[in-house]
Amino acid sequence: MxxxxxxxxxxxxxxxxxxxxxxxxxxxxxxxxxxxxxxxxxxxxxxxxxxxxxxxxxxxxxIAIVQDDIFNSHPTDTDLMSDTVQESINDGTPVVTTLIxxxxxxxxxxxxxxxxxxxxxxxxxxxxxxxxxxxxxxxxxxxxxxxxxxxxxxxxxxxxxxxxxxxxxxxxxxxxxxxxxxxxxxxxxxxxxxxxxxxxxxxxxxxxxxxxxxTVKDPALRVKIVEQRSHFDKNPFACITEYQDKQAMLKSKIAEARDILDEVVIDVSLRMKISQVCGELDVDGLRGDIVTNRAAKAFAAYDGRRNVTVEDIKQVIVLCLRHRLRKDPLETIDSGTRVMESVLEVFE
CATH class of the missing domain: 3.40.50.300 (P-loop containing nucleotide triphosphate hydrolases)
Known part of the structure; x- marks a missing residue:
């Protein structure tokens, strides 16, 4: 067996x-x-x-799902539930759940x-x-x-x-x-x-x-990456066991961040500055502003805090805006220099 x-x-x-x-x-x-x-x-x-x-x-x-449901329906959240499951619940049929x-x-x-x-x-x-x-x-x-x-x-x-x-x-x-x-x-x-x-x-x-x-250029780092991959290929379960504690720590850090995310607040003055950066960079639409606000909150929650700081915004803003600067399809994506220049100007 x-x-x-x-x-x-x-x-x-x-x-x-x-x-x-x-x-x-x-x-x-x-x-x-x-x-x-x-x-x-x-x-x-x-x-x-x-x-x-x-x-x-x-x-x-x-995650908890309704058993045998092809859409991984959530047992209680209607936004994540198929119409069939909703109908069953409305009819009073008990829902059997399982974890996947x-x-x-x-x-x-x-x-x-x-x-x-x-x-x-x-x-x-x-x-x-x-x-x-x-x-x-x-x-x-x-x-x-x-x-x-x-x-x-x-x-x-x-x-x-x-x-x-x-x-x-x-x-x-x-x-x-x-x-x-x-x-x-x-x-x-x-x-x-x-x-x-x-x-x-x-x-x-x-x-x-x-x-x-x-691609990593530093030879010492390249050697480390190659060794790690070889170690995993030779004995994957020994490698997984070695990193078990670190994995568990990161897992609980993500779970805790999810739990406090709704409580995280971002000050109006910081929201204004994010929008000022987006305006100065001529970002089309409001998606850049919204995503940067969300990402900054998620970063603060990841750090176990309920208030967003300027530092949190600096950590995420390039990731959220660099691909929104292109107006011409033939232009290449800015590496983030323009975003950071504008951030330093507005926030400093």
Whole structure:
């Protein structure tokens, strides 16, 4: 009989990842407050983007779902509940719950719209009068993380669908006058290599944060990364055990930050300054202001505080604004220098 260790695919521990602080911070803040709106991670090949993204799901506490529900419906929150579950509750049917790990769904590059959104069996609906829905990846990702590698190579139409669902928290599938709607609230994480082309500015703007990662140049650090990876490949469970305490500490830190997030306040004067920076940088719309406010609160909560400071804003503002400065699709993304110059001018 196979042991549980053999059945579960080991995941590289998040706390064992060396460097790439910007990417790690963006992911952690999105786990604390999923309403930040996801993160786009752009960087060189072989910099551990996929490894880091898969590792973050391991740090999240299990979630309660309605047993046997294909949409991971929440037992009490109607915004995260399918219509079928809502109807059952209204009819007085007792709800059986179970705990699952936070879903981590990979979207393959060649995925079709049906695969992403799900399909309605028209034949069954017409012949038997039964509305049968075959769930897609959006249904499976509800209350979890949806990871799209090489998002810049994905069809723009599909990227639009993903961003719409991530923003509204719902996915609607319509075919031949039959419509099915289900909750699809997830953290959208995209990664890509800038050499293969950028996303259109209007799509980029829909991502809450934009993290840039570069290949580590320091030889000592490179050796450390290689050694760590070799250690994990040779004996994954020994590596996981070694980092168990650090993982547990970070896990509880994220859980505590989630608990106090609603109590975190940001002073009016600081909110004014964030908006002043966005205005000076000529950021279109108000998404930049909203995301920066949310991210600063999440950062303060991560630090165990209930008041946002100037320092919190400085830590997150580049991640929230750098991808919103482009007006011309042929322009490259600013590394954050312009954002920081404006921040220093306004805040100092």
């Amino acid at each position: 196979s042991t549980i260790k053999e059945r579960i695919r080991p995941v590289f521990p998040f706390t064992a990842i060396v460097g790439q602080e910007e990417m790690k911070l963006a992911l952690i803040l999105n786990m604390i407050d999923p309403k930040i709106g996801g993160v786009m991670i752009m960087g060189d090949r072989g910099t551990g983007k996929s490894t880091t993204i898969r590792a973050i799901a391991d740090l999240l506490p299990q 790990n936070v879903p981590m769904i990979d979207l393959p590059l060649g995925a079709t719209e049906d695969r992403v959104c799900g399909t309605i069996d028209i034949e069954k609906a017409l012949n038997e009068g039964v509305k049968t829905f075959e769930p897609g990846l959006l249904a499976k990702a509800n209350r979890g993380i949806l990871y799209v590698d090489e998002v810049n190579l994905l069809d723009d139409h599909l990227v639009d669908i993903l961003l719409d669902s991530a923003a509204s928290g719902w996915n609607t599938v319509e075919r031949e006058g039959i419509s099915v709607r289900h909750p699809a609230r997830f953290v959208l994480v995209g990664s890509g290599n800038p050499e293969e082309g950028e996303l259109r500015p209007q799509l980029l703007d829909r991502f809450g944060m934009h993290a840039e990662i570069r």
